[in-house]
Every structure is written in C-alpha cells, then in structure tokens.
Amino acid sequence: MKQVRTHYSKEFKIKAVELCKQSGNISATSEQLKVSHETVRLWIKAFNAGTLTLTPGVGEKQKSKEEIENAQLRKELYEVKLERDILKKAVSIFSKNDR
Numbered sequence: 001m002k003q004v005r006t007h008y009s010k011e012f013k014i015k016a017v018e019l020c021k022q023s024g025n026i027s028a029t030s031e032q033l034k035v036s037h038e039t040v041r042l043w044i045k046a047f048n049a050g051t052l053t054l055t056p057g058v059g060e061k062q063k064s065k066e067e068i069e070n071a072q073l074r075k076e077l078y079e080v081k082l083e084r085d086i087l088k089k090a091v092s093i094f095s096k097n098d099r
Helices: 010-021 025-034 039-048 065-097
Strands: none
Touching: 010 025, 010 039, 025 039
C-alpha cells in the first residue's frame, strides 16, 4: 500500500512550534496535532536555526508583482487551453454520432 505524504503550511509548523514551547512537551503536542514527534522536532530545529519563518528568509525569494501576475496568467492560460481541448474532443465525438 502506498503511503501518502502530508504537506503542512508554514503557519501550521510555526503554530506547532509555539504550542511545544508553551506546553514544554513535544510528544503531547505531536499526538494532539496527529504529527510525528520527529517531524515536530525537525520543525523546532528549523525554527531555532531561523529557516522556518513567515517572512522570506535565506532560502526563499520574495516574488515581485510582475512574477505573481505572470504566474496567475500562466495558470489561467493553462485552464483555458484545457477547456478548449475538452471542447474540441466533445465536438469530434458528437459529430461522429451524427453521421
């Protein structure tokens, strides 16, 4: 059976680290959040090292307005092309049935 990997947002990770610091117990917090205690330990280690922050840090680059707009336009273009291709296939299917 294939195991599904769960991805957590940065906000969730930071809140988990804050909960651990407040309670002082990593195991209890990880059980409460249904996350492996080793994963929480890695998040704490990353938080203490400064690599787990909400603001862009060492390994991250903040996107400019043009890059954000470009990404949105690419996504929209992909969706429109997908819709077009589906409609083309539907037209060809329905035109075969008319003959």
